Amino acid sequence: MNLSIAEENYIKSIYKLQEGDTVVTTNALAYELETKPASVTDMAKKLKDKKLIDYEKYKGFTLSAEGKKIALQIVRRHRLWECFLVDKLHFSWEEVHELAEELEHVRSEKLTNRLSEYLGNPLFDPHGDPIPDANGKLTKPRPQTSLDQATAKRVVVTAVTDQSTALLAFLNAKHIKLSTQLEIVEHYEYDNSIEIKIKQQPSITISEQVAKNIMVRPV
Amino acid sequence: MNLSIAEENYIKSIYKLQEGDTVVTTNALAYELETKPASVTDMAKKLKDKKLIDYEKYKGFTLSAEGKKIALQIVRRHRLWECFLVDKLHFSWEEVHELAEELEHVRSEKLTNRLSEYLGNPLFDPHGDPIPDANGKLTKPRPQTSLDQATAKRVVVTAVTDQSTALLAFLNAKHIKLSTQLEIVEHYEYDNSIEIKIKQQPSITISEQVAKNIMVRPV
DNA sequence: AATATTATTTAGACAAATCTAAATCATAAA
């Protein structure tokens, strides 16, 4: 199966939107890929012909087994490159997504596996997302809740849901990154903002919107 | 200047063929890029419009100053990725060209410079070719001759001219790589074959064709 | 149930990159 970069991007986005097995709609995918619904319909036909998606007119689409396999390979490459950029080249986590978006399209199993080995076969990328192994198997995600739902007093950051540059830059400015330990000082009912403290630093208050996008686990 | 991958490949190939300032012909470039002369003419018009080459119908072409600058950036990325693949991921030198052919198209100065730094700002790639610095300046190539012209008795391998997988695989099998020290034992006039010895190993005889493509310097 | 709204598809067009076949140019040979 020889896929173009465009086809790979579609496959990956369908995978992302589908979460489990929800049907993906034309408009949602167009929005995700910053393209137009008409273009999505065109591509849907191509991917259906290649048996990578199940698709009936007006009924939305989901990845086929083969499509899912390919999606996991792309996601694997994407997340491994993100690890490389952060761990080895010392990029900060909000910079790496865009670069990985291109690097992920270099299709070489040997390269991918060597890279993984070189990085110590990491299980999670810099944003806390699990990295599929060479067989496409995902590590079971660690038990986690969003920061606004957390009940424990001391938590550690495991992931960031919204990976917009804006949020990641904000977190960077506040020195909140993956594995950062937070102490939840106060939960203000008025606007659901949360006061948190990172050890050795003065406590800060973050909005509900931010807290919703920070995933944490106890201790 | 936003170039497509195809345009970048053309620029790089023109750079390669032009060596100094020789005019590049349509057919030569078509052969190099494994495409057809008609396609080259089409692209020549585009690159001329973008002022990356000087081109008049039927007169061949050369890179403009801007084109040369871009070529050097692509070459820099290509050779740095080759270093990465060999030094860090332990690929052998005959495998890396193809992968670098894709990785070179990720255009990010920051990534390129970080990668260079990470590798210790290497001056030569795994095939002995010089790596342009961030300003496009090339290290003066070391004084070298092809193995069949060498006069010194003991030489060290500095580059390989023909980078076909076939030759590189042959050299690999004979344990000849960059920086390998060779002792020239005998030069047979009959077919211009050369008997060489790598320390600790029985001597071997290589053909003139191979010797012509191995560059060496004394000591 | 009829109508309005929104989602999706179709029709037709365009740019990029390629190709084949035919035409044209440059030049080497006679």
Add this chain to the structure above:
DNA sequence: TTTATGATTTAGATTTGTCTAAATAATATT
């Protein structure tokens, strides 16, 4: 200097991925 050969360009097509505008289907509202 004419002719033959090879190199190069042009004309016209094709594929891929995209778009706008119009048509149609699905769904929500009255």
